Amino acid sequence: MEKLHLSIRSLVTLVVTIAIVAASFAVAPAVLALQIYPTADLGSNTRIKYHRSDWVKVQSKQSATLAWNCPSNAHTVGGGFESRPEQGNASSGFTVIHSFPSSDRQWRVRLRNQDDIARDVRIYNICAE
Numbered sequence: 001m002e003k004l005h006l007s008i009r010s011l012v013t014l015v016v017t018i019a020i021v022a023a024s025f026a027v028a029p030a031v032l033a034l035q036i037y038p039t040a041d042l043g044s045n046t047r048i049k050y051h052r053s054d055w056v057k058v059q060s061k062q063s064a065t066l067a068w069n070c071p072s073n074a075h076t077v078g079g080g081f082e083s084r085p086e087q088g089n090a091s092s093g094f095t096v097i098h099s100f101p102s103s104d105r106q107w108r109v110r111l112r113n114q115d116d117i118a119r120d121v122r123i124y125n126i127c128a129e
Contacts, residue, residue: 070127079107079124
Protein backbone atom coordinates (compact mmCIF):
# COMPACT_ATOMS: atom_id res chain seq x y z
CA MET A 1 0.00 0.00 0.00
CA GLU A 2 1.44 3.35 -1.05
CA LYS A 3 1.64 6.07 1.62
CA LEU A 4 0.31 9.57 0.97
CA HIS A 5 2.89 12.27 1.69
CA LEU A 6 1.76 15.89 2.08
CA SER A 7 3.67 18.82 3.46
CA ILE A 8 2.03 20.69 6.33
CA ARG A 9 1.86 23.81 4.10
CA SER A 10 -0.02 21.87 1.33
CA LEU A 11 -2.32 20.33 3.91
CA VAL A 12 -3.09 23.70 5.52
CA THR A 13 -3.79 25.26 2.12
CA LEU A 14 -6.12 22.41 1.13
CA VAL A 15 -8.04 22.33 4.42
CA VAL A 16 -8.40 26.13 4.68
CA THR A 17 -9.70 26.23 1.09
CA ILE A 18 -12.29 23.55 1.90
CA ALA A 19 -13.29 25.40 5.10
CA ILE A 20 -13.76 28.69 3.23
CA VAL A 21 -16.01 27.01 0.66
CA ALA A 22 -17.96 25.27 3.43
CA ALA A 23 -18.36 28.58 5.29
CA SER A 24 -20.50 29.91 2.48
CA PHE A 25 -23.08 27.17 3.15
CA ALA A 26 -23.28 26.58 6.93
CA VAL A 27 -22.48 27.87 10.51
CA ALA A 28 -20.77 27.15 13.96
CA PRO A 29 -20.66 27.08 17.93
CA ALA A 30 -18.91 27.95 21.34
CA VAL A 31 -18.56 26.32 24.80
CA LEU A 32 -16.71 23.28 23.62
CA ALA A 33 -16.72 19.72 24.90
CA LEU A 34 -13.98 17.70 23.28
CA GLN A 35 -14.99 14.78 21.07
CA ILE A 36 -12.22 13.30 18.95
CA TYR A 37 -12.94 11.52 15.67
CA PRO A 38 -10.74 9.01 13.85
CA THR A 39 -7.17 10.12 13.29
CA ALA A 40 -5.59 10.23 9.83
CA ASP A 41 -1.93 9.21 9.67
CA LEU A 42 -0.21 11.01 6.80
CA GLY A 43 3.21 9.50 7.45
CA SER A 44 6.24 11.57 8.40
CA ASN A 45 4.87 11.70 11.96
CA THR A 46 2.00 14.05 11.00
CA ARG A 47 -1.38 13.11 12.45
CA ILE A 48 -4.69 14.89 11.84
CA LYS A 49 -7.37 14.90 14.54
CA TYR A 50 -10.92 16.14 14.12
CA HIS A 51 -12.51 17.76 17.18
CA ARG A 52 -16.21 18.62 17.53
CA SER A 53 -18.02 20.62 20.19
CA ASP A 54 -21.35 19.86 21.77
CA TRP A 55 -24.36 21.80 20.48
CA VAL A 56 -24.51 25.40 21.77
CA LYS A 57 -27.55 27.69 21.61
CA VAL A 58 -27.31 31.16 20.01
CA GLN A 59 -30.35 33.30 20.82
CA SER A 60 -32.57 34.97 18.22
CA LYS A 61 -31.13 38.04 16.46
CA GLN A 62 -27.89 37.74 18.46
CA SER A 63 -24.29 37.67 17.25
CA ALA A 64 -21.64 35.34 18.64
CA THR A 65 -17.89 34.93 18.32
CA LEU A 66 -16.74 31.35 18.79
CA ALA A 67 -13.22 29.97 18.98
CA TRP A 68 -11.48 26.64 19.37
CA ASN A 69 -7.89 25.95 20.41
CA CYS A 70 -5.95 22.89 19.35
CA PRO A 71 -3.97 21.08 22.06
CA SER A 72 -0.55 22.61 22.79
CA ASN A 73 1.20 19.92 20.71
CA ALA A 74 -0.92 20.58 17.60
CA HIS A 75 -1.59 23.29 15.02
CA THR A 76 -4.86 24.38 13.42
CA VAL A 77 -5.09 23.32 9.78
CA GLY A 78 -8.80 23.96 9.31
CA GLY A 79 -12.16 24.42 10.89
CA GLY A 80 -15.84 24.52 10.17
CA PHE A 81 -19.26 24.51 11.71
CA GLU A 82 -22.87 23.42 11.34
CA SER A 83 -26.22 24.60 12.65
CA ARG A 84 -29.67 23.17 13.16
CA PRO A 85 -33.01 24.86 13.76
CA GLU A 86 -35.18 24.11 16.74
CA GLN A 87 -38.10 21.79 15.98
CA GLY A 88 -40.80 23.43 13.85
CA ASN A 89 -38.64 26.39 12.82
CA ALA A 90 -38.49 27.24 9.11
CA SER A 91 -34.91 28.40 9.76
CA SER A 92 -33.56 31.32 7.83
CA GLY A 93 -30.26 30.51 9.53
CA PHE A 94 -27.07 32.37 10.31
CA THR A 95 -25.12 35.05 8.56
CA VAL A 96 -21.42 34.21 8.75
CA ILE A 97 -19.31 37.30 9.31
CA HIS A 98 -15.99 35.46 9.27
CA SER A 99 -14.47 32.01 9.74
CA PHE A 100 -10.67 31.76 9.79
CA PRO A 101 -7.57 30.55 11.66
CA SER A 102 -6.90 33.40 14.12
CA SER A 103 -3.56 31.91 15.20
CA ASP A 104 -1.59 28.75 14.50
CA ARG A 105 -3.64 26.95 17.18
CA GLN A 106 -7.08 28.59 17.00
CA TRP A 107 -10.08 28.61 14.63
CA ARG A 108 -12.50 31.55 15.04
CA VAL A 109 -16.05 32.09 13.76
CA ARG A 110 -18.24 35.20 14.02
CA LEU A 111 -21.92 34.83 13.10
CA ARG A 112 -25.40 36.28 13.59
CA ASN A 113 -28.58 34.27 14.20
CA GLN A 114 -31.14 35.62 11.70
CA ASP A 115 -33.97 33.40 13.00
CA ASP A 116 -36.83 34.51 15.23
CA ILE A 117 -35.88 31.77 17.72
CA ALA A 118 -32.63 30.33 19.05
CA ARG A 119 -30.52 27.98 16.90
CA ASP A 120 -28.07 25.28 17.90
CA VAL A 121 -24.55 25.40 16.50
CA ARG A 122 -21.33 23.41 16.89
CA ILE A 123 -17.80 23.85 15.65
CA TYR A 124 -15.46 21.37 14.00
CA ASN A 125 -11.71 21.78 14.44
CA ILE A 126 -8.97 20.10 12.48
CA CYS A 127 -5.59 19.92 14.20
CA ALA A 128 -2.26 18.50 12.98
CA GLU A 129 0.18 16.99 15.46
